[in-house]
Amino acid sequence: xxxxxxxxxxxxxxxxxxxxxxxxxxxxxxxxxxxxxxLADTDWHIHMLYADLLPEAxxxxxxxxxxxxxxxxxxxxxxxxxxxxxxxxxxxxxxDGLAIWKDGExxxxxxxAERLANFHAPYHAAVRAEIERVKxxxxxxxxxxxxxxxxxxxxxxEGKLPDFNIGTDSGRTCATAIEAxxxxxxxxxxxxxxxxxxxxxxxxxxxxxxxxxxxVHAIQMELAQSTHLATEAPPFAYDTAKAERLRPHxxxxxxxxxxxxxxxKH
Numbered sequence: 411x412x413x414x415x416x417x418x419x420x421x422x423x424x425x426x427x428x429x430x431x432x433x434x435x436x437x438x439x440x441x442x443x444x445x446x447x448x449l450a451d452t453d454w455h456i457h458m459l460y461a462d463l464l465p466e467a468x469x470x471x472x473x474x475x476x477x478x479x480x481x482x483x484x485x486x487x488x489x490x491x492x493x494x495x496x497x498x499x500x501x502x503x504x505x506d507g508l509a510i511w512k513d514g515e516x517x518x519x520x521x522x523a524e525r526l527a528n529f530h531a532p533y534h535a536a537v538r539a540e541i542e543r544v545k546x547x548x549x550x551x552x553x554x555x556x557x558x559x560x561x562x563x564x565x566x567x568e569g570k571l572p573d574f575n576i577g578t579d580s581g582r583t584c585a586t587a588i589e590a591x592x593x594x595x596x597x598x599x600x601x602x603x604x605x606x607x608x609x610x611x612x613x614x615x616x617x618x619x620x621x622x623x624x625x626v627h628a629i630q631m632e633l634a635q636s637t638h639l640a641t642e643a644p645p646f647a648y649d650t651a652k653a654e655r656l657r658p659h660x661x662x663x664x665x666x667x668x669x670x671x672x673x674x675k676h
Contacts, residue, residue, distance in 0.1 A: 413532045416540065417467040422548040422671040423664060425460055425616060426555045427471040428481035428533070429453035438478055441517075445669045448512030449475055451501075453558045454646040458640050459653055460556055464664040467519050468540050470534045477501055479525040481612035482555070483576060487522075500525060507565040532617075541619060541626055547659065552588065552629040554664065555615045556557055559635035561640040572630045573637050574604035577612030577630035582654040583620025583673060584627035591666040602637070611663050627671070631663070 430453050455469055472481045483499040500517045504510050506593065511517070517525070537553070545551040561571045574596040578589050589606070596604040612620070612630040619627030635642045637656050640649040 412446050413529055414536050417469045417511040419466045421466040421668055422544050423552050423668045424468045426553055427457050429476050430457045431473040431654050432475050433473045434478055436476050441511055441515035443446045443512045445508055445550045449552045451505050456556050456558050456647040463661040470537050470540055474529050480527050482615050484614045485526055485530055486564045490624050504534055505566055510563050533648045550674050552624040552667055553619050557632040558635045571634045572603040573634045575604045575608055575610045575632035577610050577616055579617050580607050582615050583612055585622050587670045588627055588667055595663045
């Protein structure tokens with residue numbers, strides 16, 4: 411399997427999936443400990459959750475796991491959230507702060523450089539190419555970065571995470587109308603909670619590509635996994651009933667973003 415999968419569409423909206431992949435090359439898998447082999451920090455089934463919600467949207471999905479290298483981290487290794495617990499470009503621990511590599515098998519500088527070249531860089535080259543392609547068609551592109559995470563992770567945040575976590579780096583990465591429409595949609599979603607630029611303000615992907623002044627907008631949606639999984643523990647099974655309740659709200663978000671994008675001055 412390749413490093414990424416692409417489905418090209420005609421919409422100005424691009425869906426990116428940096429963390430749904432579960433592929434780990436055998437040479438790397440041998441270095442993971444029993445805890446690391448669980449791949450617990452996957453954004454489980456998110457590509458299924460969004461499937462066909464906006465049929466004309468482009469999708470770019472990383473197939474490799476974030477323990478190989480995290481496609482949503484700065485390639486220079488700069489922390490997204492200085493002063494807060496987080497995981498790095500090549501994680502040393504899981505989201506609970508527990509080691510994922512066998513003793514002495516932790517990735518070294520050379521490993522990281524190799525993985526940047528073989529995984530991180532090709533994925534982002536694909537993302538950039540799709541942004542340029544749809545921007546050439548419409549004069550504007552919107553990158554919607556799709557994520558999920560367990561709703562209770564004391565190592566990363568206190569209490570229970572809201573269901574919808576919208577990240578725009580405090581409004582820097584997209585037009586105000588895109589942010590406002592997304593917030594309006596989740597606020598109207600009965601039975602769900604939401605926050606704008608809370609614990610998750612948008613990862614490196616959102617911050618790197620979101621340049622509204624250049625007609626490229628980016629927004630991150632971090633979903634609590636309790637919204638679509640049967641349980642936030644192994645086997646992390648997809649809950650169809652939960653997902654079907656959630657999907658109409660996600661569809662409305664994408665449709666509203668597309669409508670706004672097509673109407674933006676450019």
